[in-house]
Amino acid sequence: MTRSSPTEVTGYRNDGVGTAVALVNAVTTDGDASPGALGALLASYNFKVGEPVTDDEAEALRHWARLLRPVFAEADEEGAIDLLNAVMGEVPMHPHISDHGLGPHLHYGPPGAGLVDRVRANTAVGLAFVICEHGAGRLGVCQDTGCERVYADISRGPRKRYCSKTCLNRATVAAFRARQAVTPT
Ligand SMILES: [Zn+2]
Numbered sequence: 001m002t003r004s005s006p007t008e009v010t011g012y013r014n015d016g017v018g019t020a021v022a023l024v025n026a027v028t029t030d031g032d033a034s035p036g037a038l039g040a041l042l043a044s045y046n047f048k049v050g051e052p053v054t055d056d057e058a059e060a061l062r063h064w065a066r067l068l069r070p071v072f073a074e075a076d077e078e079g080a081i082d083l084l085n086a087v088m089g090e091v092p093m094h095p096h097i098s099d100h101g102l103g104p105h106l107h108y109g110p111p112g113a114g115l116v117d118r119v120r121a122n123t124a125v126g127l128a129f130v131i132c133e134h135g136a137g138r139l140g141v142c143q144d145t146g147c148e149r150v151y152a153d154i155s156r157g158p159r160k161r162y163c164s165k166t167c168l169n170r171a172t173v174a175a176f177r178a179r180q181a182v183t184p185t
């Protein structure tokens with residue numbers, strides 16, 4: 001039996017953060033939120049998907065993503081905490097240790113919970129960790145004009161304001177050009 005490294009196991013909760021970002025972007029921006037695409041997205045974040053995602057599950061996941069988006073968009077720390085607490089309060093939680101080939105790690109939903117509840121529990125707790133450890137300012141919506149994607153920044157450096165290097169570079173170039181345009185020649 002192969003065991004994943006401790007980093008991968010402790011990284012598990014960060015998967016909740018990554019899943020939340022990917023899910024919100026797939027559903028509320030330019031992504032593919034079809035049942036098949038959502039199933040593939042969740043499988044890529046190590047969720048045990050099993051059966052193909054049903055239309056009802058996909059709708060529940062899309063609904064969840066639309067509830068999470070305001071947590072990223074809320075600039076005020078207390079506001080973001082209130083929003084996350086409110087949606088987290090609707091999610092069945094029953095923390096327990098599970099080992100399904102990844103090494104023992106914490107599951108937040110009840111044992112035997114379905115895919116949607118597992119995703120809801122995991123993403124809500126993931127975002128809660130970001131807020132508690134890094135501050136709500138580390139969750140945001142990309143500042144690039146025309147990009148609506150959300151991001152979670154758990155780096156040690158100064159906080160980011162863009163969803164990707166691509167958007168950062170585009171915004172930097174645009175700001176440079178804007179400065180050039182107003183410089184009298
Ligand atoms: Zn697990």
Ligand SMILES: [Zn+2]
Pocket residue numbers: 142143144147148149162163164167
């Ligand atoms: Zn962006």
